[in-house]
Amino acid sequence: MSFELIEARAASNGLFDPEILANNLYKHDIPRRRINEIVKILEKEPILQDRYMYRELSREDQFRYSFRVTTKILELSKKHSWTLQELNGTMTNIFGDKFPTSLHNSAFKYVIKVIGSDEQGKEWLPKCDTHEVIGCYAQTELGHGSNVRALQTKAFYDPKLKHVVLCSSEPLTARKWWIGGLGVTADHAAVQASLYFPPKDDPQSTDRSKYKYLGPHMFIVPIRNPTTREPLPGVTVGDIGPKAANGFSIIDNGFLALDNVRIPASNLLSRFTSIDTTDPKGARYVLTGNPKVMYASMTNLRAGYPFSLGLPLCKAVTIASRYLTIRRQFYDNNDKTKEVQVVKYSSVYSRLVPFVALAHSIGFIYDGVQTSYLKMMDQLVGQGSDALLPEVHVITSSIKGVISMKCTRSIEQCQILMGGHGFSYHSGLSTLYGNALPAQTFEGENYVVAQQTANALAKQYVYILEHGKKAAAKNLFPASQFLIKYIDRMGLDASHGPGATQGISSPKTVEEWLANDEYIIELFEKRTTSLVSDFVMATRSTDPKDRPHLGSAVSFAFGEQFIITQYIRGAANINDPATRDIVLRLARILAYKFLVDDNVALSLLEFSHINAYSIRPLRDALQQEIKQIAPHVIALTDAFGFTDYELNTALGNYNGLPYETLMERAKKSTLNTSFVNEIAALKRAGLTGSKL
Numbered sequence: 001m002s003f004e005l006i007e008a009r010a011a012s013n014g015l016f017d018p019e020i021l022a023n024n025l026y027k028h029d030i031p032r033r034r035i036n037e038i039v040k041i042l043e044k045e046p047i048l049q050d051r052y053m054y055r056e057l058s059r060e061d062q063f064r065y066s067f068r069v070t071t072k073i074l075e076l077s078k079k080h081s082w083t084l085q086e087l088n089g090t091m092t093n094i095f096g097d098k099f100p101t102s103l104h105n106s107a108f109k110y111v112i113k114v115i116g117s118d119e120q121g122k123e124w125l126p127k128c129d130t131h132e133v134i135g136c137y138a139q140t141e142l143g144h145g146s147n148v149r150a151l152q153t154k155a156f157y158d159p160k161l162k163h164v165v166l167c168s169s170e171p172l173t174a175r176k177w178w179i180g181g182l183g184v185t186a187d188h189a190a191v192q193a194s195l196y197f198p199p200k201d202d203p204q205s206t207d208r209s210k211y212k213y214l215g216p217h218m219f220i221v222p223i224r225n226p227t228t229r230e231p232l233p234g235v236t237v238g239d240i241g242p243k244a245a246n247g248f249s250i251i252d253n254g255f256l257a258l259d260n261v262r263i264p265a266s267n268l269l270s271r272f273t274s275i276d277t278t279d280p281k282g283a284r285y286v287l288t289g290n291p292k293v294m295y296a297s298m299t300n301l302r303a304g305y306p307f308s309l310g311l312p313l314c315k316a317v318t319i320a321s322r323y324l325t326i327r328r329q330f331y332d333n334n335d336k337t338k339e340v341q342v343v344k345y346s347s348v349y350s351r352l353v354p355f356v357a358l359a360h361s362i363g364f365i366y367d368g369v370q371t372s373y374l375k376m377m378d379q380l381v382g383q384g385s386d387a388l389l390p391e392v393h394v395i396t397s398s399i400k401g402v403i404s405m406k407c408t409r410s411i412e413q414c415q416i417l418m419g420g421h422g423f424s425y426h427s428g429l430s431t432l433y434g435n436a437l438p439a440q441t442f443e444g445e446n447y448v449v450a451q452q453t454a455n456a457l458a459k460q461y462v463y464i465l466e467h468g469k470k471a472a473a474k475n476l477f478p479a480s481q482f483l484i485k486y487i488d489r490m491g492l493d494a495s496h497g498p499g500a501t502q503g504i505s506s507p508k509t510v511e512e513w514l515a516n517d518e519y520i521i522e523l524f525e526k527r528t529t530s531l532v533s534d535f536v537m538a539t540r541s542t543d544p545k546d547r548p549h550l551g552s553a554v555s556f557a558f559g560e561q562f563i564i565t566q567y568i569r570g571a572a573n574i575n576d577p578a579t580r581d582i583v584l585r586l587a588r589i590l591a592y593k594f595l596v597d598d599n600v601a602l603s604l605l606e607f608s609h610i611n612a613y614s615i616r617p618l619r620d621a622l623q624q625e626i627k628q629i630a631p632h633v634i635a636l637t638d639a640f641g642f643t644d645y646e647l648n649t650a651l652g653n654y655n656g657l658p659y660e661t662l663m664e665r666a667k668k669s670t671l672n673t674s675f676v677n678e679i680a681a682l683k684r685a686g687l688t689g690s691k692l
């Protein structure tokens, strides 16, 4: 065990209760104690040990390895009767990578559950569980992802054969692309296609020029023979190749062209729309159920993001804190016996501590999102009311954007903080970073989704202007009620622009900043309100394509406001005073950091919500709090409870002996072999003589 880590742990002993912090993070997921039990099982399996070695394999062999791992984990899950949540948690968070079947579990089964009828669920889901059917979620095309209405895969209903015919071979841009698990693994795809249906007055017509466009629909399409793995007639399918930053390296993202592929009409997922083929006069397109239930259930995926995108950051800060504590560079002027631990340099801990603060916000954000989601589902199922659906939509969309961006950047910065060894694959951060990176793009590109949040908030804002505060207090969804508080000062006609700073009273000292946690929340709310107000103005006068950046500013501001509100109020509710104190400090650090470094203060100045004299004490307050927390980063990150197995690192293990582990792993590098012939050839080809 490293002396530096022993010393650091001793310095924080008894300062707070780590169990409270762990319970906060894992509150809505597998409890920490249970994860430890599962890790003990995984560690005993030879195929699941030394898993860093798989990066030394060719892409093809990495992929074969990933199948063996998936198979082993499924066997263990059966043997130990793991719940579905435990199995999924093992595949993702505990093992810490993505798998060829990840999308089968998270998207294909999910879409059948949500959009499929009960009968379809009964037919397909048991086959999915046994892997008799392995599926993927095929929406994006070569030419379109964000704009679902523009998808070019077409589905024509054929009244003669009572089949649906799928076409995506032409144009080239209609081919499905990016589809996780499609490359080689899936034998079925949930395909998003535009449905075209014979006209009502001529239901037997096969003249497609008369067909009516009914919008995007989801179909289950068999694509490969489940045994031989050969593509079925009319299907062209394959892998799209390696991806950036080694992210998703063991997922086979694939392409798919469907050339007049016929499927039964009953393969249309039909909880909300179906094709009734029973009438001899001709088939009917039928709308059933409340599509809002579908949208509500769909928000479930995004409601899980704070945890799934936040946990990799928690791992990254644990690794970085431990490594930076044992790493030493340069002598202190007063002590020439030992070099200084790099974590003691202000330029190191001032960068590190805010990431630790962000990591500890994850549990609070996740709790806030889950609470809203569960309340909305409760009202929807219990009372049939979808009143809270816009609220959950706004929260999950904006949080997905903010968390995916902030966590990815923070993981990258943690790697940079660790210097040269951070860049080694063995730091453990490259896998975390590579897999985090695309979360900003998939499941709704951040800047595109942000516009939905902005539009929804703008609608609430306009409602207040048009109906007054009393009506708004009754009808605005809870998370947008803050708009009512500030609208007097910022109604569309009011001046809230630059130049109005006179008379604005804001903190003048460090102490005033530190004593005003609720005031900080208020600042974030005011900033969002001002941005919404500007956005509403812009939507009245600007062409939509010139607006989106303002829309994203609104959405990201709302997300940051949500994070800070959950964090400060959540921390204030902790019963244990010592733990409450330290978490409140972390919450303030994050809030001040957003204010200072993420330009929040700049927009508060622009909108005249603070005075310029508040900025210097704000910076000082941030630095003061960071300094207080810096000696405790080890205990604070130990509190997440990660085992060395989950961290999969040479630099950030619990015992803090990185050099030994790096050496051990370097010895196993597959390049440590003989390249005599290749180097001889290189030397022969080398430039000779003096002509250059």
Ligand SMILES: Cc1cc2nc3c(=O)[nH]c(=O)nc-3n(C[C@H](O)[C@H](O)[C@H](O)COP(=O)(O)OP(=O)(O)OC[C@H]3O[C@@H](n4cnc5c(N)ncnc54)[C@H](O)[C@@H]3O)c2cc1C
Residues within 6 Å of the ligand: 103, 137, 138, 139, 140, 143, 144, 145, 146, 147, 177, 178, 179, 180, 248, 253, 438, 441, 442, 443, 444, 445, 446, 447, 448, 548
């Ligand atoms: C690793 C990975 C895995 C994936 N897995 C799947 C999968 O399993 N199944 C699946 O169906 N898809 C999958 N995708 C695809 C993914 O969902 C899409 O790439 C994503 O939705 C973004 O769409 P796009 O590629 O069309 O981006 P585009 O929309 O083309 O974005 C390009 C740029 O244009 C901007 N932009 C677009 N529209 C607007 C607008 N209206 N206003 C302002 N700016 C705009 C965007 O902000 C962005 O900067 C995956 C993608 C990745 C990277």
